[in-house]
Amino acid sequence: MLHFVRLQLAAWLLVAGGLVAHAQSAKSYDWKTGTSPGGYTYKYLANDPMQARFYTLKNGLTVILSENKKEPRIYTFIPTRAGSTTDPRTNTGLAHYLEHMLFKGTDKYGSLDWAKEKPLLDKIDGLYEQYNKTTDSTKRKAIYKQIDQTAGEAAKYAIANEYDKLMASMGAQGSNAFTSYEQTVYLEDIPSNAVDRYLAVQAERFRKPVLRIFHTELEAVYEEKNRSLDNDGRKVNEALMAALFPTHNYGQQTTIGTVEHLKNPSLVEIRNYFNKYYVPNNMAVIMAGDFNADQVIGKVDKAFAYMQRKPVQLYTPAPEKPLTAVQTREVYGPTPELVQIGYRFPGGLAANRAVAVMVDELMSNSAAGLIDLNLNKAQKILGGGSSPQFMKDYGVWMMYGRPKKGQSLDEVKTLLLAEVEKLKSGNFDPKVMGSIVNNYKKNQIESFESNYGRADELLDAFILSGGNSYPSLLSLNDQLARVTKQQVMDFAKEYLRDNYVVVYKRKGEDKSIVKVDKPAITPVEMNREAQSPFLKQVNNIPMSDVQPVWLDYGKDIQRGKAGNAEILYVNNPDNDLFRMGYRIPMGTYHSKLLPLATQYLSFLSTDKYSAEELSKAFYDLASNYNIYSSGDYTTVRLSGLQENFAKSVALLDHVLRNCQADEQALADLKERTLKARADNKLNKGLILQGLLSYAQYGPKNPYNNQLTNDDVQAVTSAQLLDVLHTLFDYPQRVIYYGPQPLAALGTSLTQAHQMPAQFKAVPARNNFKQVAQQSPEVLFADYDMVQSEIFWVRNTADFDPAQLPTIDLFNNYFGGGMASVVFQTLRESKALAYSTYAYYDTPSRKDQQYSVNAYIGSQADKFHEAIAGMSELLNGLPESAKLLETAQVNMKKNLQTERIRQDNIIYNYLDAQERGIDYDVRQKTYEALDKMSYADLKKFSDTQLANKPYTLCVVASEKRVTPTDLAKYGSVKKLSLDEIFGY
Template identity: 55%
Template sequence: MKLKLTFILLLLGSYASAQTQYLWKTATAGGYTYKYVTNDPTHSRFYTLKNGLTVILSPTNKQPRIQAYIAVKAGSKTDPADHTGLAHYLEHMMFKGTDKFGSLNWAKEKPLLDKIDDLYEQYNSTKDETKRKEIYKEIDKTSGEAAKFAIANEYDKMMAAMGGQGSNAFTSFEQTVYTEDIPASAVDKFLTMQAERFRAPVLRIFHTELEAVYEEKNRGLDNDGRKAQEAMFEALFPNNNYGKQTTIGTIEHLKNPSLKAIRKYYYDYYVPNNMGIILAGDFNPDVMIKKVAANFNYMAPKTVPAYTFKPEVPITAPIQRDVYGPNPENLTIAFRFPGASTKDARMLSLVGSILTNGKAGLFDLDLTKKQKLLGASAFPYVLKDYSVLMLRGTPVKGQSLDDVKALMLGEIAKLKKGDFAADLIPSIVNNLKKSTIEQNESYGQRAGNLMSDFTSGIDWRTDLANINELSKVTVAQVVAFANKYLTDNNFVIVYKHQGEDKNILKVEKPPITPVEVNAGEQSAYVKKINAMPANPVQPLFLNYDKDIQRAKAGPLDVLSVQNKDNSIFRLYYRFDMGSWNNKLLPVAAAYIQFLGTDKQTSEDISKAFYKLASTFSISAQPENTNISIGGLQENFGATVTLFENLLANCQPDEKALASYKARLKKVRENQKLNKGAIMQGLVNYALYGPSNPFNNVLTDEEIDNLKAQDLVDILHSLANYKHTVLYYGPQTASEAGITLAKLHKTPASFTPNPEAKKFVRAKLTENQVLFADYDMVQAEINWVRNEDVYDAAKTPEAELLNNYFGSGISSIVFQNIRESKALAYSTYAYYSQASKKGDNDSFTAYVGTQADKMNEAIKAMNDLLTTMPESPQGMLAAKDNIRKSIETERITQDDILFNYLGAKRMGLDYDIRKNTFAAVEKLTLADVTAFHNAQLKGKPYTYCIVASEKRVTDDDLKKYGALTKPGLKAIFGY
């Protein structure tokens, strides 16, 4: 095996050699000097402009698009102590425009915005509640007057019009990052827009956006995971702002914002020497750096306020925190480590993989595979000042959280003694090499890695060299490291209990008068940007006959796309049967992970896969089942043989089944405590009625009666059913077919698939309400209805409706419900076409809002479903977004195969994007309005509502239709 591992390392090229040198070098091209790291597979260049702005460029021409990050090294850690949440506020406001865009008349708007500034300062300094309400009333009134001159979401519409995708931003402890995925042809428009955006942001439409942040806070109050993590950080970091304040801020500070303080934060931290522009994608870096410099040279450097903190004192006794909420109970143990740029932080990542890597870690083998815990993981949380090793465990039925603690700390004790396989470290390194190859294929992941290193202060050379460094680590070094940092007493432990949180506070709803959004207007500045030339890009549509190679592996069809870039392969066996054919199939598919053969234990098999840097999974969906096998082509034979032997020769294990039954029941119990799962069940109930795909599961009695031999028989016979082979890898289809025919045994004739259960879509003639009680601050509402049978001719209208009306920040739904009325943090509406010929389309709209806003939110969505506002400019932006997204979309690798199978299920033998691209240009606002009116207006809906009965009354619910409250057993089927 040692020789084999050496052979693998040699085949991995620049990633593989322990002698690879990663050195910083300096070069000059196109008049600009940059730094780069030798042997960097991403060919990234690091520039520093004269004003201190960092520009990182990573060119790759796989797709004609660019992932862009504009990152600021400031986040909640640098929030003023009396204005927590401020960095996050500012992030929201950076989408509102400047004096040049986002405004119809800046001269008239500015005095009103100045008045709002002053009113908020009065509001914050006033303690008398009566006077505060009077001031707020004036804020609301003045905000309405100012909004008449504002153009809401003009930035988002501009980005959509240029073909942008994923326009968003995020704030964390020490970073605020603005993200865009744009066509490479639109880079001039993009850079012009961004340079203006960061020049002088205007804090307009503030009080409605503030309410959206309140909604985000309420979502956090309903999120047990977030509460547990905040409690953990508070205990770990009493001196650092990691623990002293949260990213979203306190309720008191949320309710008392200062626009002047927000503006000061912008001037202090949004300076070029504290910012980075990270671009990865299809461009010439010599040309790109000139464009970036030309647009951002105006920014002036400034000394950035230094963040200082008192170092944390060692933890000498476990610090316990208790958190309560409706979600299932779990336990978190956290140890403190040095910060991101240290060697110890890099060692921490290795320790995390020794504990959890998905296959062969201590937690994986000893706790998860042996089913001692329902779930167990260990992962590093790396920050600039400190890092954290987090251990998280979920108990099985009848287990206490202290039992979970003992089991996880028991594995830490093994780590500290070096009680793990000697070849685990080389296996981790080998898997890291494969992961790096896969990540570098994606321009998005490249940009994300570069951005993360920039904001956390990690040297890119050090990051690249990390694999070499870890490959030299010995077991003795790991043991010494673990004993240094993981003592019996130096941790924080958070008990997440299932129960009522009696300390929860709700952000109360303020009175807000809906403001104008001027959806159909456009500023002169944006018109100028729209008029800028862009290089045309020709769309590339799939030709299934040319883009897919076809061959045979014995009697099986092989569909293949060749990987000409590296040694990664992905192999799939695709069966046209699933849980609707046999409810035991998904149970057997999950059971296999706990089984061994007559020659290998389950643990042996997991270790063998991990050693080969290979993976496998079996996924049984309602109507199909996929076996997925992946790894390095040089290990193709060994990997496939290992899996085939497991599938054909796995042995029934009654002890493992008994644990699995208990595990399955506990998972099902936990699902009933999950509001997302409850809503999913209600939506299925709405679409199909009481008997539906969601509750098409085993009863408790059927689980009790499961036999190990029955499940193993299903696995042994799986290859006897007809299936298709999908292959993405270095071989041709013919070569893969010949290779696979020797490894994958098939019968002389295939067994017919079991008859599938049929589910009939519900026919709705009048409104109805399905309600489920859940202890939470918010109310979540889905509007659900079945539509007509799938018709490919409807695709262009459906996509344009979604883009214009209900999907994304620039949509009508978002502008009206969030921007104008401040009724939700998240809201959308989506017409979903069926995934199979003969099935029905469906429509879903969603609002997540405070319970006391539920009636207002429902009315707002119903108004939009009845009458769709018309915005010619919004329609043009939506059309441009669809066409430019299709122009620059490249379906590659194994996605080609799944796109083909998806089209085939819908009765198509062509790439439907070609029809959409041609048709959208000809569609008008009148066409989309007609589609909206035909499909949505005046139609009956099922309102699926999850909320607390303590906050929502039956009388309210009955306003919208006949009320049904299906119990959890009716929803889940058990």
């Protein structure tokens, strides 16, 4: 299942020629104490831009609060400092199991009759213990049959997904959780007026969780495990960690667990784990958003006061022995080859963390790192980078590289290691270190603008140290500024020796895969209409009114001019950052050369600067740009510090107007492009995207609207330079979010951005028309995998904005989340998939059609069951008054508290324009919600979805899903990869 309030940046740094001059000494991040009404003492840091408060309640529960009044919502984490490292070696995957089960309710909710349900659940407990101790396969099947039968009886008393209904009814978004090495975290995004309801539900959730509907949820975990077996990236990481940590649980047990332990779960052990680690002195409540901390702390205390402190023995392993030799591992699978190298160094609380971060940034920062410049920009490899990971006991630093055509993985490894040697010898530009500091600060400002970014930083502090490490984490910027070149060299010499693990990801069959087989599961009852007294009690807790705020495009967006280009402007009152885009009405539908030309640009010099100097120049300015081409538009985006706005704009103009041909760079780019294209054909996600486009548009479609490989080989520098040099000669609108006043912006742009007196005419557009599905059809692509990916596609009616309210409600009710019909039926009741959803898709242009999209990813041996399950839902919309009410309430509360802000206002306006709309469509939906009924959704479903011919897009292994299997669902067309990709 799965970092800022306003800052005076000028007080932090001055940028001049890429060097950092500190305007004041580093801030002091020392703990201070304060007291809230009611006697709640908290710790805080005087210079904390998030103004976070750290409370410890009497029972040991940590509460961390950060107020942010930008929108009436709150992001919340409830973490437990226990994850896969604290799983018993005999029951790996247990923490992850438990994470799933904490969505199933307690004795107070999720049950129709707890007195009758409990004996059946106790019986299931005992049956699983028998099952675990039995080795005879015939006896195991007999016991499992009893489990399935008893679970079916118990499910008659269960109310599935009542947790999700509780959260949806208060307007929560993104209910989810994740488990990793040292943490299990439960997350919610709630309206600011839902605090009382939220705390009531969460306090109850952790009071006495009931492991109901266990065997169907276990099947979802089986699915998750099988998906991981199809994930070569995960397999590479697991191999790397296992070799780096031959004794530590980081490497010796995975989060999902072993196949053997998945097949033999113990509810008794799961319950013991909960009782051992889910105690207040090992947990936290973290909230960032619109609330009053003085009031909220009392509410949290009252809600969780029932929890009793217990001694907690966390995982404290013996130190790993130093690695004294290179460890080599190999992983096989269908995806493209790569090499990954990993080093072990001190953990997240180590004093030299800042040096480790600097080392990583010097190697790879996406712009001016050694790998970025010397390998990626020099086109010596197909692509590469690095990243650190800081856990409590150890840190891990990883590099990866993908080979060019004809290049061996050993050659890529040698190139990566050669860049490490440059760190050791000091063969790098120390000026880049100052730029790293600037960019790190800019990124932190951007992160702290969001509630999620704030909560995420506070989560790290709690997991690493219970919160005590927060001053160190918050002052990381200042620590980075003090890192010296000698420290970098010393760190690299000490930790980056011949003590690494190298994993070669090779293309080929993975013969080690042991799939988790599908057990016989009888679908369980859902009791969709049932409600526990607890749910009714929570829904009766008052929520204060929050009035929705709709966009008024005439007032919320200011308009100006720069030359003959229109400026769409929104002011940034919070900090000194800007984001700007030049939106040009010419995309890949007008020119297939655009994507290749913009890639070519990154390798080119100008008459004044080399390609490497340009990368460093943008990075020194703490600004970055990218050029993105969709079908109809090309947007040139630029962002950074406002004080460097004019320099950044002028530099970008200079690059595009004055880039010069480099024939060797073009030859290398062609070679890398062809290799990347070959690699794309090994990516099942990209293959599925191509199938979907084929299903919607036919053989000639937007996805395969590509230069052929022969076209790529024939392209000249002159052609690509013409695209780049003239890009700003075409019509454009300027999208700006930043602190500069509009009038001054127009002047700045006119001086720094060259535009012609008259724009050039845009080339003719290549039109793609959606096809009508006249009869059932199957589009199939063969791929070596355990799972099967199945997508239903159907184009329906022409775009009509009057249908949008009905469509929004239908999507929420039918297939939009964990409380939807699709999820509850196919995953919760029938255990057919880990991931499944469906939606009625709204086109991006007024001249396009709506379309139906439905997805289920399941084990190949469930292929027919999965298709039958989704088809049944598409052909007959189930009726549930309670689910409909939940969907309506959820949407209404979300619309009341949703705030479209910053440059999203402009992009929302532009999207509306493309659909021929000049108003905020959310208002129409909000006003229509209370007037709509199930009959409206049924009529819509019968008209647009039910009993219609669909195109079924299937990616699976032909060994597991045969042509005979496919032929049951329509005429079969097995597509070649050339047909899918267009090259």
